[in-house]
Amino acid sequence: MSDAYCRWCGTALAEHPDIQCRRELDPPRFCPECGRRLRVKVHTAGYEAACRDHGPLLD
Amino acid sequence: MPDVPVTLTPKAPIENRERLTPQAARTAVRAAGVALLDERRQLTLAELAELADVPDSAVPTLAALAHEVRLEWCGDTVEVEGILSAKTGGCPEDCHFCSQSAKFESPVQAMPFLDTADVLAAARETAALGATEFCIVLAIRGPDERTMDRICELVPLVQQEVGLNVAVSAGIVTEAQAKRFAEVGVHRYNHNLETAESFFENVVTTHTWAERFDTCQLVRDQGMELCCGVLLGMGESVDQRIELIGQLRAVEPAEVPLNFLNPRPGTPFAGLPLTEPLEAIRWISLFRLGLPSVILRYAGGREVTLRELQALGLTSGINALIVGNYLTTLGRSPEEDLQMLSDLQMPIGALSKAI
Numbered sequence A: 001m002s003d004a005y006c007r008w009c010g011t012a013l014a015e016h017p018d019i020q021c022r023r024e025l026d027p028p029r030f031c032p033e034c035g036r037r038l039r040v041k042v043h044t045a046g047y048e049a050a051c052r053d054h055g056p057l058l059d
Numbered sequence B: 001m002p003d004v005p006v007t008l009t010p011k012a013p014i015e016n017r018e019r020l021t022p023q024a025a026r027t028a029v030r031a032a033g034v035a036l037l038d039e040r041r042q043l044t045l046a047e048l049a050e051l052a053d054v055p056d057s058a059v060p061t062l063a064a065l066a067h068e069v070r071l072e073w074c075g076d077t078v079e080v081e082g083i084l085s086a087k088t089g090g091c092p093e094d095c096h097f098c099s100q101s102a103k104f105e106s107p108v109q110a111m112p113f114l115d116t117a118d119v120l121a122a123a124r125e126t127a128a129l130g131a132t133e134f135c136i137v138l139a140i141r142g143p144d145e146r147t148m149d150r151i152c153e154l155v156p157l158v159q160q161e162v163g164l165n166v167a168v169s170a171g172i173v174t175e176a177q178a179k180r181f182a183e184v185g186v187h188r189y190n191h192n193l194e195t196a197e198s199f200f201e202n203v204v205t206t207h208t209w210a211e212r213f214d215t216c217q218l219v220r221d222q223g224m225e226l227c228c229g230v231l232l233g234m235g236e237s238v239d240q241r242i243e244l245i246g247q248l249r250a251v252e253p254a255e256v257p258l259n260f261l262n263p264r265p266g267t268p269f270a271g272l273p274l275t276e277p278l279e280a281i282r283w284i285s286l287f288r289l290g291l292p293s294v295i296l297r298y299a300g301g302r303e304v305t306l307r308e309l310q311a312l313g314l315t316s317g318i319n320a321l322i323v324g325n326y327l328t329t330l331g332r333s334p335e336e337d338l339q340m341l342s343d344l345q346m347p348i349g350a351l352s353k354a355i
């Protein structure tokens, strides 16, 4: 399924300005399904991101 | 690959200061070498201010001296540390660079204190990379009773289960709290001055520079090692960076983490430019020359600021680094850092402040 919202700024992709806001060293911060802020745990060797409604972000 | 799209990154305005001539720069660097290596004395702040004005072409010369000073005063060992944001976001303070302040619209979602299993798992990851130090960091003004209890339970646990030195960063503390941390075995307490006293009100309005200074002193009074970091690139002047070096001397830190501003979306400093890589090398060198015996650690922002010049920092005075991810942002792969240290033939080990 393709994303509906930008994972880095939370804007709906249909309305997303034509800039790349992905930063290489930022974990995703917004749920691609609903655009709400993700709960993100960052630790030394990785991170986990999850949406309250849509569960863990898998890729 | 640059972390921030290059086209969106404004060029840092260069402060209009007169640079030394190449000849004057050589003379100043030589004199600094005599002071630090032969006479083994600290430079005065006036001497440092002069070195701050060497031309760009002399930055490698400055860096070479800083490297020699580091080897002479601290040896070739590099201390590797992992850090963990154990309580993220929702902080009542308003540090204008910080994505964890509740005062700004930041993409960082506040999270409760991690559970013990998460903290231990992160400490094990850190140990597996050969690190000797693990810092538990909390986005708070200062600890309340419950938070004190949690930290004081975690510190000995991580130490015993994982065998790492444990550092803590939990904001402003009282004397009693500092004492308790020392008693449970906190090896180093992190509390940053961040910037010069004269620039602080441009960065934080919810607490004062003096409060930070006081906490730094309490930490040392209780016999813990002080880790007192700075953040460069917030608009402070050259003179204010020199002022900051003087203020760091006054708190006598064992360790100084050197952060470069990585402008965070939603914060008041979101639109500030990154520090230019060569400028970063200049200031790494100056911090080493100004603080010859401290553990000078590469911290946040090094990947995006230095890009391909990261190895150069380690031959310009840096003798410690944070490996892996940071608090809310990711680091480059630990394998790259470990390869870099191995290529530089710098052994990894624990450091303490040289006398």
Ligand code: SF4
Residues within 6 Å of the ligand: B091, B092, B093, B094, B095, B098, B099, B100, B101, B138, B139, B140, B141, B171
């Ligand atoms: S006190 Fe720490 S966590 Fe809170 S806003 Fe300042 S830098 Fe961020």
Ligand SMILES: [Zn+2]
Residues within 6 Å of the ligand: A006, A007, A008, A009, A010, A011, A016, A021, A022
């Ligand atoms: Zn976006």
Ligand SMILES: [Zn+2]
Residues within 6 Å of the ligand: A031, A032, A033, A034, A035, A036, A051, A052, A053, A054, A055
């Ligand atoms: Zn969702």
